[in-house]
Amino acid sequence: MNKIIKYVLYDIVRNKIVVAYTLFLLLLSIGLFNLGGSPEKGLLSLLNLVLLTVPLISIVFGTTHFYNSYEFMELLVSQPIKRSKIFMSEYWGVSLSLSAAFLIGVGIPVLLFAPSATGLYLVLTGVFITFIFVALAFLASVITRDKAKGIGIALLLWFYFALIYDGIVLFILYSFADYPLEYATLALTALNPVDLGRVMVLLNLDISAMMGYTGALYKSIFGSMWGIGIALVVMVLWVLVPLMTSRRAFKRRDV
Amino acid sequence: MITIENLSKTYGKLTVLKDLTVRFGGGRVVSVIGPNGSGKTTMSKCILGMVLPDSGDIKMDGESVLKKYAYRSQIGYMPQIGKYPENMKIRQVIDMIRDIRKDAKTIDEELIGLYGLKDIYDKRMGSLSGGTKQKVSAALAFMFDPQVLILDEPTAGLDPISAEILKCKILKEKKKGKLILITSHIMSEVEEVADEVMCLVDGALKFHETIASIKQHTNEERLSRAIAKIMNEED
Numbered sequence: 119m120n121k122i123i124k125y126v127l128y129d130i131v132r133n134k135i136v137v138a139y140t141l142f143l144l145l146l147s148i149g150l151f152n153l154g155g156s157p158e159k160g161l162l163s164l165l166n167l168v169l170l171t172v173p174l175i176s177i178v179f180g181t182t183h184f185y186n187s188y189e190f191m192e193l194l195v196s197q198p199i200k201r202s203k204i205f206m207s208e209y210w211g212v213s214l215s216l217s218a219a220f221l222i223g224v225g226i227p228v229l230l231f232a233p234s235a236t237g238l239y240l241v242l243t244g245v246f247i248t249f250i251f252v253a254l255a256f257l258a259s260v261i262t263r264d265k266a267k268g269i270g271i272a273l274l275l276w277f278y279f280a281l282i283y284d285g286i287v288l289f290i291l292y293s294f295a296d297y298p299l300e301y302a303t304l305a306l307t308a309l310n311p312v313d314l315g316r317v318m319v320l321l322n323l324d325i326s327a328m329m330g331y332t333g334a335l336y337k338s339i340f341g342s343m344w345g346i347g348i349a350l351v352v353m354v355l356w357v358l359v360p361l362m363t364s365r366r367a368f369k370r371r372d373v
Numbered sequence: 374m375i376t377i378e379n380l381s382k383t384y385g386k387l388t389v390l391k392d393l394t395v396r397f398g399g400g401r402v403v404s405v406i407g408p409n410g411s412g413k414t415t416m417s418k419c420i421l422g423m424v425l426p427d428s429g430d431i432k433m434d435g436e437s438v439l440k441k442y443a444y445r446s447q448i449g450y451m452p453q454i455g456k457y458p459e460n461m462k463i464r465q466v467i468d469m470i471r472d473i474r475k476d477a478k479t480i481d482e483e484l485i486g487l488y489g490l491k492d493i494y495d496k497r498m499g500s501l502s503g504g505t506k507q508k509v510s511a512a513l514a515f516m517f518d519p520q521v522l523i524l525d526e527p528t529a530g531l532d533p534i535s536a537e538i539l540k541c542k543i544l545k546e547k548k549k550g551k552l553i554l555i556t557s558h559i560m561s562e563v564e565e566v567a568d569e570v571m572c573l574v575d576g577a578l579k580f581h582e583t584i585a586s587i588k589q590h591t592n593e594e595r596l597s598r599a600i601a602k603i604m605n606e607e608d
Contacts, residue, residue, distance in 0.1 A: 121472050125465075132460060189456040193466075196421045196452075197473050198445035372384075372424040 122194070122204060126211030130183065136215050139175055143223025157232035158323060161240060165319050168224060168244050169312050173251045174276050180212050180255025181272040185265040195373045205368045209361065213252040220244045236322040243315035246353045250311045253361040260367040283310045300335045311356040318349050374399040374552045375420065375521065380429035382415055389415045390426070390576040397554065399520070402547050404567035405556040406600070412576040413556040414453060417523045421450055446474060449514035453525040455506045459499030463490060463509055466498060470513055477517035484512040487538050503530040511539055515546065522546065522553045528562060540566050560597035570600070
């Protein structure tokens with residue numbers, strides 16, 4: 119597999135988007151840490167921006183890369199290699215390069231300005247979100263051959279997870295405010311990787327004390343190693359489900 | 374060498390291949406002819422596993438090739454329109470394919486030499502003309518000494534000299550006992566290189582015969598006339 123990843127990475131490094139993305143994250147993190155005063159505040163603002171931009175960049179870059187690699191994949195499918203190998207090499211190539219950009223752009227500043235468990239969770243969340251949204255991007259790309267449609271689906275997915283979903287959750291909480299909703303909200307959180315990441319980081323910050331009863335419940339769950347473990351398993355599922363679905367579709371389609 | 378059994382393929386409502394059954398033996402050049410859209414390219418792509426058939430089977434040396442991949446090391450494919458990653462250089466494309474097919478025993482660089490590809494090794498694929506891309510495709514198809522060659526309209530974009538080089542190469546490889554499938558519309562060319570003609574119409578087999586027997590039973594000297602006669606007769 120490494121052979122093909124090598125060529126995928128070479129192609130990604132050549133077009134300078136990943137380099138620009140790294141610099142953007144680097145500027146963002148250093149800027150926020152210098153503005154915020156305390157490293158905690160810096161982490162908090164960084165978390166909010168990371169949870170908005172990382173999914174967007176990952177899903178848009180993933181989708182465009184997939185469509186732009188069509189010729190490459192077409193050349194390879196007539197060669198003696200498994201289709202799933204071609205697909206997985208593309209996936210690893212894209213997600214590894216974007217994760218590397220994130221680790222350099224956010225990981226290093228966090229290590230310098232706010233080396234703490236919370237910082238670690240932020241970096242971990244960012245890497246997971248990258249892997250998840252590249253998988254969603256590939257899913258959007260195998261659904262349709264039309265590049266414009268594919269990017270449209272990708273953007274819709276981003277809208278849904280980054281913006282619309284929170285609205286839906288608020289609406290549910292508001293409508294059913296008379297009922298005990300602690301475990302329902304917990305389930306709702308697990309259904310959105312962005313929220314899951316946010317909760318995981320927030321609960322390791324001191325401000326979680328202000329989040330009321332639900333916050334306390336969350337804290338008792340996510341505060342323990344056990345809870346974090348479950349959250350990580352859910353994150354892994356969020357990578358595997360779209361990835362395996364799209365790999366299956368890729369194996370069964372005509373080129 | 375290759376057996377196709379009851380192969381069917383539809384794209385949505387459009388039926389491209391209808392219950393196609395055909396056998397190809399080694400040491401032959403088979404020309405696949407038929408009107409545009411009769412399923413020639415789809416058939417080749419099915420053999421290569423690029424298009425997955427709805428039903429039927431394809432066997433190579435007695436073994437089904439569906440859902441397999443290793444058998445492709447025995448096939449060289451030259452597509453009708455070669456699509457290559459635009460920002461890769463010729464050298465990189467050739468090196469990459471060579472890297473993938475590392476276990477090939479013999480490397481045949483004859484066409485790279487004859488087409489002078491080494492002189493333009495550092496040009497990007499995106500900047501090449503259609504004909505030059507065809508030359509790269511041809512060089513790649515023959516490079517790993519495969520037992521089966523599938524050439525989809527190989528001479529369509531080539532200049533006469535390059536086309537002649539390719540035809541010589543085809544005849545040379547035939548003598549080594551290889552099976553060579555060529556789709557083509559140019560009858561004079563078919564007559565020159567092919568032993569057998571297989572004709573597809575609307576995804577079904579019209580006929581599959583040797584050139585000599587076609588000429589004989591139509592009483593025509595020229596292949597193009599003979600084929601026109603068969604096509605008109607049965608309409």
